[in-house]
Amino acid sequence: MKLIISDYNRKKITEILKIYREIRKASEVFEKENHVFCPEGCGFCCNSTEVDGTILGALPLAHFLLKISDNKTINSILEKLNDLDERSPCFFFRKDSDIDWKGRCSVYKYRLLVCRLFGFYRRKDKHGKYITGTCRILKNNYHSFDSKNCIAPGIADFSTRFTSIGSDSETKLIPINLAIKNAIEYLQFDMMKEALKRQ
Numbered sequence: 001m002k003l004i005i006s007d008y009n010r011k012k013i014t015e016i017l018k019i020y021r022e023i024r025k026a027s028e029v030f031e032k033e034n035h036v037f038c039p040e041g042c043g044f045c046c047n048s049t050e051v052d053g054t055i056l057g058a059l060p061l062a063h064f065l066l067k068i069s070d071n072k073t074i075n076s077i078l079e080k081l082n083d084l085d086e087r088s089p090c091f092f093f094r095k096d097s098d099i100d101w102k103g104r105c106s107v108y109k110y111r112l113l114v115c116r117l118f119g120f121y122r123r124k125d126k127h128g129k130y131i132t133g134t135c136r137i138l139k140n141n142y143h144s145f146d147s148k149n150c151i152a153p154g155i156a157d158f159s160t161r162f163t164s165i166g167s168d169s170e171t172k173l174i175p176i177n178l179a180i181k182n183a184i185e186y187l188q189f190d191m192m193k194e195a196l197k198r199q
């Protein structure tokens with residue numbers, strides 16, 4: 001589909017993708033230095049019914065989906081997202097086997113901010129000191145992991161930068177499937193406005 005969006009949203013998506021690249025680099029450094037890796041084929045976090053995302057975090061994915069899909073396909077994706085229970089696991093998670101937590105993201109390159117910080121992240125504890133948090137699987141797999149001395153990508157740092165890019169409603173945490181659906185509709189509306197301007 002020919003995708004014409006406003007300069008405002010194009011710049012926003014460029015900025016988000018820049019932050020995503022920085023998180024990837026920080027995660028790679030952390031993994032290498034601490035020898036902490038997500039187990040092969042693990043989709044435990046994606047298969048959760050508790051994943052919240054933001055419209056802003058889903059904009060690169062929405063942009064990608066609109067770019068590669070015709071109207072029929074995008075309407076069908078919107079319908080399916082709409083039909084899901086509010087607390088369903090992410091629509092884009094594909095199970096690999098009968099084991100619930102085995103699987104993969106079908107849109108990995110465009111996954112949301114939250115998805116990039118599932119495994120490990122730096123946050124402040126109640127005393128204001130930085131600690132590294134990990135998902136349950138990593139915690140169980142790495143018993144000797146010293147969370148106090150490892151510096152993982154910081155949730156707060158990236159979230160603050162994120163918040164500065166978007167409006168309150170775009171940065172509000174909502175169930176992930178709703179965030180993706182709203183992001184697609186947001187860009188569709190933007191495209192419509194751009195098309196009207198150019199008439």
Ligand code: SF4
Nearest residue numbers: 046090092093105115
């Ligand atoms: S977008 Fe991908 S990584 Fe994020 S929850 Fe969905 S399946 Fe998992």
